[in-house]
Amino acid sequence: MEMQVRILMILILVIISGTGNTYSNESGDFSNAPLGLRPGTEAPDGSGELGSGGVNASGSGVATKVPGSPGTRSGGVTPPAGGVATDAPGSEEKSNEQRNPVLRGVIKDATDGETLIGATVYVTETGQGTVTNAYGFYSLSIPSGSYNLRVSYLGYETMEVHITIQDNISRNFDLRPSSLALEEVVVSARRRDHNVTETQMSTVQLNAETIKRVPAFMGEVDLLKTIQMLPGIQNVGEGFSGFSVRGGSTDHNLILLDEAVVYNASHLLGFFSVFNSDAIKDMSVHKGDIPAQYGGRLASLLDIRMRDGNVKNFAVTGGIGSIASRLTLEGPIVQDRGSFMMSGRRTYADMFLSLSSDSLVRNNTLYFYDLNMKGNYIINDNHRIYLSGYYGRDVFAFQDIMNLNWGNATQTLRWNYIINERMFSNTSLIYSDYRHTLGFNQGINNINWNSGITNYGVKSDLSFYLNPENTIRFGTQVFRYKFQPGNITSGNNGSGITIPQNSAIEYVLYASNDQKLSDRLSVHYGMRYVVYQNMGEARVYSFDDNYQSTGYTDYGRGEIYNTSGGLEPRLSAALMLGPVSSLKSSYSRTRQYMQLASNSSAGMPTDVWFPVSPNVKPQISDQAALGYFRNIADNMFETSVEVYYKNMQNQLDFRDNAQINFNEKIEGEIRTGMAEAYGTEFMVRKNEGSLTGWISYTFSSTRRKIDEINNGDWYRANYDKPHNFSLVLNQDLGRRLDVGLNWVYSSGAPVTLPTGRWEYGGVIMPGYSERNGYRLPDYHRLDLSVTIQLGMARERRLNHELNLSVYNVYSRKNPFTIYFEPQEGSAHNMGAKQLSLFGIVPSVTWNFKF
Amino acid sequence: MLINSLYFVALMLLPVIIHIPFPGKLISKVLRKMDMSGTLKKAAVPVVPDQSDAVKSSFHRKMTETRNMRSFPRKGVFLMAGIILLSGTSCIDDIELKLDPEQYSRLVVQGSVTDADSAQTVILTRTIPYDRHEPNPPATGAMVTIEVDGTSYLLEEVSPGYYESRDFVGQVGSTYILNILYEDETYTATSTMQPGFELDSIGFKKFTMGWPADMPHYEILIYGQDPPEPDDFFLFKHAINGEWADTLYKWSIYTDIFNNGEYLEGESIAIIESRADSLEVQVMAMSIGEDYAWFINDAIFNYMPNMFFSPPKANVKGNLSNGAFGFFLATSVHFSEKRMLYRVNYE
Structure with a gap:
């Protein structure tokens, strides 16, 4: 293990020293990388994109708006700049001796100050360009001179600016939403050809606007249902928000809300997800090629960022729907320096229950609610803090006899610190918690079962914008986990039974580099190293070859009784085949603890x-993918084909007729084996024009093999659905009408x-x-929606719209x-x-904003 | 402005219009169905101790039904799913399925040795394809022996598939080995007879939570001393007017793993519903091992129509070798007195 740490350290050194240019502290761009690390890893080539933006980003920018005075010198202190800028192709100037001046700044929405993730800055003369990162920053190094800049973002009016650069300068741009913005579906806010140029593959980014335009079940816009229509992502059952990515299980998905883990993203048994679309800014899903900054789950990363809130004006948005209502308040704390956002949602289906004449129906409770809150404050040019939180609960009670409650709580405190021009850091304190309570009442007797998981920790991520060709990210994380499998109490005298809780501590170290080797070839390579230690107090059972318990060992508080971990390499490369097409490949190993x-x-x-634990080994997945990306008709259409193969070790299943609740010897019920998945994913996406949307088709197969299950033969995984087709369209019919x-x-x-x-x-x-020898009949469904604008934005009065959705037309x-029951x-x-x-x-659903 | 207000009002009303009429009747119907299959009753009332019970033991008593406790989360969620789905637009249809016929037919064994004064019986049948809606055919011509303490007794086929012997009576503490030779295959199973449960008496209590509300529901309570040996499992069956409720989801399993040696004072073992003015009730206590308790548990789960959140379907494994289904059980049996239940006493 030490050896591995050493290897990692060496790797970091190699990356830093090997990347060529030394860096000088003065200018240069750097950006922040989001905590999220590498989203985009990018190293594109061709144009300088940076890829990062999207994924992870958290939301807002660090920097504030420094008025841009051109020419301002920025030495270290300036507002951060952002983007990961990679720079441009053209500029091959190996800027060793003489570094070019750096242009950097923040791009924001002119109306509410929300930073724009993935907006483009393009230098007309040189063809160089860059993209803002997760915090809205960009940074671009160009030779001294006079240039025309084009600043653009989908759905916003493009800005043309003339600047003269001699020295490092910082310029912020505020873009105005184009008048069509309300009707326009922005499938991807990023650079028009980012899908071709970035190294990153197997990734899709969607912003809140896109998600809101997709016809929704019961009118509740649901991000998790939307991503199920992307290639490679399958639902686990009609109407459920659980999903399987490229043959993974539902617990193989890392779902982050402002960096905090959401352990159960479902409401109402999964018919709705916990993400309130009004509070969400941006979301990206990685089906493979997960950045080294992230790990802990085998199959995917779903990174969701909450909105920061309007820093210019106080605003109220909301909606009244068939089953739930939403209300969001946002506004500046200090004009242009800090803002807050509070968003709440509650269902009221239970109110209809009380209208029933049947007491069996009437005396029930059934609702859920969510609360999202976020605040941010710019302390000075180099420091910005964010505090965000989520709290949601489902409440169900049946006739006073039974109650079932569950929910997540998360909190994240983040601190963006611009260490110097080329180095951006983010440090986060993170807390998340999921628990449920199930109780039965009968007269004076009652039973309550509490169970949950809590984790908290700190992570620190650094991005080092070494030069236009290399962007290095590294960081460390320490998390503590507490597992409470079961705590049963009786209300009478407080007596109870507890399945001992146990805890674990996880140490993570990672480093990665996005490197542009030439105009045509860019690579990303990274390594993640994890040490995961189980910690007492705990009772650990041992089992013989027949899974019979042979005794147990008790460990005291704080005692480490099991250590696991290992290296997780992540590699990817992109080769430009021409101006609009590229070939990408990736390999990644992930482990799950x-x-x-x-x-x-x-x-x-x-x-x-x-x-x-000593009885359960970490799950391991190795995935390789190859993809061809091509844009057609001046980037109007994005097309892609990806092929993947995935091998998973130490896959868990439970023995036939396993007992998994209240079983302190649950590890004796586990059987392990292997799984493999492969597939091909096709996608055509149109992001511009009055008709937008995508078509996707996936062919895939997932099989599992576990000795004690299905006689040791291969069997289909539960989510193995070979053919998947989705058509998602949105047609803008003039200024007032929009059909999905x-x-x-x-x-x-x-x-x-x-x-x-x-x-x-x-x-x-x-x-x-x-096992799984048959298939249900094929699944298909059509949904439609119509959105009618009842008041137009622009002016500052009530802006509202009516959305009619029909699910399963x-x-x-x-x-x-399918099940069987005796017939009469x-x-x-x-x-x-x-x-x-x-x-x-x-x-x-009626939505409003004023 | 006016138009906006109208929109607003209309929107507020729309959900109401969409969600009504509320299919309350359907819900009741389905809940009752779940009730029948043992789901709801167990969920709502894991075990209902007598109110006069010592508070101290009431919790443990609840814990006793391992089966109920371990499955109660599932049942809770079931209930919730039922409410949600039935208030929506879900529907249940008959469908035609083409099931592959089984590759081969397996032997099914229902065998027991008891310490009661009756024949030791082993019933052998064979599996048939699932969509053949007929009784399973008997497995005839098998050689069936039960061995105890070195002596082997041959069971005689008294009717097709029905093998019995009156040559011996079971004894607590003895281990019985069943050997079957059928169509050149041998199958064996072993079972040890555990100490029985002496029923002192039985009682009744009105059960207030059943559906439909106007149907009288009663709990059957038992009284008796748990034997001193730890980790006992007992199976209780009841008879109404002389007819034993002999379907497995009407049985009740009790274990003393949390409170060995206690006197059971009014442990609920069944809930019955009847509009009759009087009923004659009797209870049977059978000693079983933990393996049989789990067998019954798994069998109930696999039999029950599992609409939501079903665990992976799997064969219920008994204690027979060589892939035969079923169970061979040595059990000590005790009967309670017959007692009359008069409706008027509980009104």
Whole structure:
């Protein structure tokens, strides 16, 4: 292990020393990298893009607006600049001896001061360009001279500026939304050809506007449902927000909300997600090629950033929908220096329950709510802090007999610090928590079951913009996890039973570099190293070869009883084949140190997270992918084809008929094996014009092999649906009307159906011969929505719109599950039944902003 | 302005229009169905101790039904799912399925040795394809023996697939080995008879939570001393008017792993519903091992229509070798007195 640390350190040194140019502290661009690290890794080539923006970024910029005075010198102190700038192709000036001056600044929305992630700055004369990063910063080094700049962002009016550069300067730009902005679907806010030029592959970024234009179930805009229509991402069941990425399980997805882990992203058993679209600024999903800054989950990273709030004016937005209402307040704390945002949402379906005449229905409670809050403040040019939090709960009670509550809480305190012109740092204190309570009441007796997971820690990420060809990121993280599998109490006398809680501590060190080797070839390479230690107090059972417990060992508080970890290399490369096409490839290894004890296909709120241990090894995934990216018609259409292969080790499943609740020996129920997945993903996306949207098709296969399951033969994974097709369109019909359409088709999910029958205890028992040997009928569905603008923005009065959505327009009865039950008449007649969850579901939502 | 207000009002009303009429009736119906299959009852009432119970033990008593406790989260979520889905637009349809016929037919064993004064019986049948809606055929012509303490007893096939012997009576503490030779395959199982549970008496209590609300529901309570041995498991069955409720989801399993040796004072073992003025009730206590308790548990889970959140479907494994289904159980059986339940006493 020490050896590995040493290797990593050496790697960092090699990266720093090997990248060529030394850097001089004076100018240069640097940017901040977001905490998020490498989102885009970028090193593109061709133009200087930086890729980072998107992904991770957190939201806002560090810097404030320094009025731009050109010519201002910025020495170290200036506002940070941002982008990761990579620079331009053209400028090959190996600027060793003489570095070019640096132009940098922040690009914001002129109306509310929200920083723009992925806006472009383009130098007409040289063809150089860069893109703002997650905090809205850009930085570009160009030879001294006079230039025309084009500053642009999709959905905003392009700004043309003439500047003269002699020395480092900082310029901020405020872009105005174009008049069409409201109707325009901005599928990607980033550079028009970023998909071709960036090294990063297997990544999709969506902003809140895009997500809001997709027809929504019950009118509740849902980010998780939207990403399920992207290639390579599958849902786990009709209407559920759980998803599987490239053959992974639902617990293989790292879901971050402002950097804090969201352990269960579902409301109402998964029919809605915890993300309130009004509070979300930007989201990106990595299906592979996960930046080295992130890890801990095998399959994907879903990085969601909350809005910072309007720094110029106080604003209220909200909506009233069929099942929930939303209200968001935002405004400056100090004009142009700090802002806040508070957003709440609550469902009111339970109010209709009380209208029922049936007491069985009337005396129930069923609702959820969310609260998102964020504040940020610019202390000075080099320091900016953010505080963000989320709190949400689901509340369900049935007749005073039973209650079930669950929810997440997260908090993130971030500090952006611009160390010098080329070095940006972000340090975050992060807390997140998920817990549920299930209680039964009967007279004076009651039982309550509490379970949860808490983690908190600190991470520090640095970006070092060494020169236009190299952007180095490195950082460290320490997290503490506390697992509480079960704590059962009786209200009578407080007696109870507790399955001992245990904890773990995770140390992470990572480094990566985006390097442009030539105009045509750029690479990204990174390494992540994790040490994961289980810590007492804990009781650890040991098991023999037959999974029978042979005793246990108790460990005291703070005692380390198991250490695991390892290196996770991440590599990718992009080769430009021409001005509009590129070939990319990537390889990444990811490891996972905790998992969800879930025994059902869809996942339940009562599923419990548990860590690796002496009995449970970390899961490992190796993924390789190859992709061809090409833009057509002046970047109007983006097309891509990606092929991936993934091999997963130490995959968990539970033995047949496992007992996973209240079982302190749950590790004895686990069986491990391997899984492999491969697939091809096609996508065509149109981001501009009055018709926008995408078409995607995925062919994929995922199989698992575990000795004690299915007789040790390969079997289909639960989410193995070979064919997946999605069509997502949005047509702008003039200034007031906007129509959206989705059509999705997928193969049916695998199911296990009985082949034989036998009788015992007076009932007919099923006999199975193969797990997941059958498939449900194919799934398809059409959704439509119409959005009517009732008041136009521009002026500062009420701006509102009406959205009508219809889910499952032709009321297709898609099977959610198939089961058997005895038929009337004959005791031996078991009839097959199909449960379809949703027929046609219309809904209406009214959104307003003033 | 006026138009905006109208819009507003209309929007407020729309959800109401969309969600009504509320299918309350459907919900009740389905809840009752879940109730029948053992889901809801167990969920709502893991075990209902008598109110007069010592508070001290009531919690442990609740914990006793391992089966209920471990499955109660699932049931809770079930209930919630039921409410959500049934208030929506979900629907259940019959479908035609083409199931592959089984590759081969397996042997199914229902065998027991008891210490009661009756024959030791082993019933052998064979599995058939799932969509053949008929009784399982008997497995005839097998050679069935039960061995205890070195002596082997041959069971005679008294009717097709029905093998019995009256040559011996089971004894607590003895280990019985079942051997079956059927169509050139041998199958074996071993079971040790555990100490039985002496039922002192039984009682009744009105159960207030059942559906429909106007149907009288009663709990059947048992009284008796748990034997001193630790880790006992007992199976309780009840008979109404002489008819044993012999379907597995009506059985009740009790374990003393948390409170060994206690006197059970009014442990609820079943909930019955009836509009009759009087019923004659009897309870049977059978000693079982932990393996049989889990077998029954798994069997119930696999039998129940599992609409949501079902765990992976898997064969229920008994204690027979060579892939045969079923179970061979040595059990000590005790019966309670028959007792009358008069409706008028509980009104």
